[in-house]
Amino acid sequence: MRSFNTLLSRASLILLALVLSACAIPLQVQTAADPGVHFGQYQTFGFVEPLGTDRNGFQSLVSTHLKAAATRELQARGLRPVDTAPQLLVDFGIRVVERPRLAPAPVFTLGFGLGRGHWGLGAGIPIYTDPRYTVSPAFGTLAIDLIDASRRRMIWEGLVIDVLPPTATPDQWQAVIDSAVQAAFARLPSVTGR
Secondary structure, eight states: OHHHHHHHHOOOOOOOOHHEEEHHHOOEEEEETTTOOGGGGEEEEEEESSSSTTTTTTTOHHHHHHHHHHHHHHHHHHHHEEEESSSSEEEEEEEEEEEOOEEEEEOOOOOOEEEEEEEEEEEOOOOESEEEEOOOEEEEEEEEEEEETTTTTTEEEEEEEEEOTTTTGGGGGHHHHHHHHHHHHTTTTOOOOO
């Protein structure tokens, strides 16, 4: 019985890995850092209030996912979150762009023929539709900003382009956000080496 449970656990892990890899999308990441800043000087961080991803004075679900992912990434780099007087402030922005494009569509035809046959003579006019239609998939660009709190100056920005695939459902947003934030912070200059 124990070997069956072990086998079942391993099969579940393999299935989870396959599902996550199927959801994985290639991310295009761009970053810019202030060349005069030594990132090892920062030890604490907090979040801008309100975040750029909040809506109407309320923290959005996207903001909640972004804060959790950024907290994990920054803590993994030795920084700690504080509520008062953080050295770094983190902010987010998302811009959604629709890109219209022509896509193929099924062609509908209707017609009548002209000819002579078993049923007699006939005449017809074919009617065709345009075999193309316009679709506007939405793509999102995530911006992560790190701001030196004492100088009120941005010192690093990470952009993850086309982070939100048009097929993503709200249930998949957290996984998409986690991978996007991880990809951006992978390019953060080293904050260790104090």
